[in-house]
Amino acid sequence: MKKVFGLFGYPVHHSMSPIMQEAAFSDCDIMANYHAFLVKPEQLKEAVKSIRALQLGGVNVTIPHKVAVMEYLDEVDEEARQIGAVNTIVNRNGRLIGYNTDGRGYLESLLELTETVVGKNVAIIGAGGAARAVATVLINAQVSQLVIANRTVLKAEALLQRLPNGNTVTEVMSIAELEHTLHKFDIIINTTSVGMSPHADESPLSLTHLKENTVVSDLIYNPLQTKLLMEAEAMGALTLNGLGMFVNQGALSFEYWTEQKPNRQKMTDVVLKQLGGIRC
Ligand code: NAP
Numbered sequence: 408m409k410k411v412f413g414l415f416g417y418p419v420h421h422s423m424s425p426i427m428q429e430a431a432f433s434d435c436d437i438m439a440n441y442h443a444f445l446v447k448p449e450q451l452k453e454a455v456k457s458i459r460a461l462q463l464g465g466v467n468v469t470i471p472h473k474v475a476v477m478e479y480l481d482e483v484d485e486e487a488r489q490i491g492a493v494n495t496i497v498n499r500n501g502r503l504i505g506y507n508t509d510g511r512g513y514l515e516s517l518l519e520l521t522e523t524v525v526g527k528n529v530a531i532i533g534a535g536g537a538a539r540a541v542a543t544v545l546i547n548a549q550v551s552q553l554v555i556a557n558r559t560v561l562k563a564e565a566l567l568q569r570l571p572n573g574n575t576v577t578e579v580m581s582i583a584e585l586e587h588t589l590h591k592f593d594i595i596i597n598t599t600s601v602g603m604s605p606h607a608d609e610s611p612l613s614l615t616h617l618k619e620n621t622v623v624s625d626l627i628y629n630p631l632q633t634k635l636l637m638e639a640e641a642m643g644a645l646t647l648n649g650l651g652m653f654v655n656q657g658a659l660s661f662e663y664w665t666e667q668k669p670n671r672q673k674m675t676d677v678v679l680k681q682l683g684g685i686r687c
Pocket of ligand 1: 509532533534535536537538557558559562598599600601603611626627628649650652653654656
């Protein structure tokens with residue numbers, strides 16, 4: 408019998424997880440389907456119960472359910488607890504366990520470009536859910552300094568309070584302060600939605616003070632090359648889009664569900680094709 412996996416979100420119609428996960432299942436010769444389920448916030452509790460009732464193998468969880476879903480699970484893994492959000496649920500014989508693969512998915516893509524993040528000075532733009540996942544794994548990976556800069560500074564301060572204690576020196580800045588001190592950072596990461604299609608002509612900050620060879624990274628993958636990344640590349644930066652993070656978080660979810668390693672290149676290729684066939 409085919410196993411069923413899925414995605415709980417609201418909305419979900421835009422998600423590329425179904426084509427990406429089905430490509431991975433097919434490549435591993437696993438008989439499975441992956442459906443996007445439109446789950447309204449008031450239906451989340453019942454939807455989670457249905458994972459047991461329908462014997463789903465597991466699900467991904469996306470906006471707006473990543474935080475709310477935690478209270479309906481039997482167990483939440485330590486890193487997901489630190490991040491304060493779950494994006495992957497595994498059904499182990501009726502016991503529902505929550506994980507978060509967003510942060511590690513991002514870190515794995517970053518490490519393909521930089522080898523190590525230990526001792527690096529990092530600036531994160533944004534203070535939402537994605538920023539918290541990325542900041543948590545970077546602190547756990549022992550970056551030296553982590554600055555959070557956000558349009559709403561109060562939200563950045565609130566995020567800082569919720570990050571794990573580590574040896575990393577953490578600080579909040581306004582976007583303007585970050586712009587003036589950009590040359591002090593080794594890695595700059597945009598976790599805001601500024602620059603995402605259809606607003607691809609926008610950038611979250613000015614790069615005037617960027618130094619050469621800085622890593623500039625954007626979690627956005629539609630478009631693959633945001634205005635921020637184009638400007639950074641023109642100034643001699645090394646750039647990274649959000650496609651690797653998206654594929655890696657999905658691949659890590661797949662590993663939790665199946666205990667097999669999926670073919671990440673195949674997963675990347677189907678998403679790229681869907682995005683318009685451009686290779687990054
Ligand atoms: P979120 O929780 O809603 O946070 C949004 C962040 O963007 C906040 O810091 C917000 O600032 C900032 N922002 C929004 N509009 C802005 C504007 N016009 N000017 C300045 N700042 C603005 O969203 P999220 O879940 O963290 O997701 C953020 C981005 O990451 C999205 O683009 C999402 O697609 C991307 N993402 C990518 C992946 C991947 O796999 N590649 C995974 C997760 C998320 P305020 O606090 O001031 O409102």
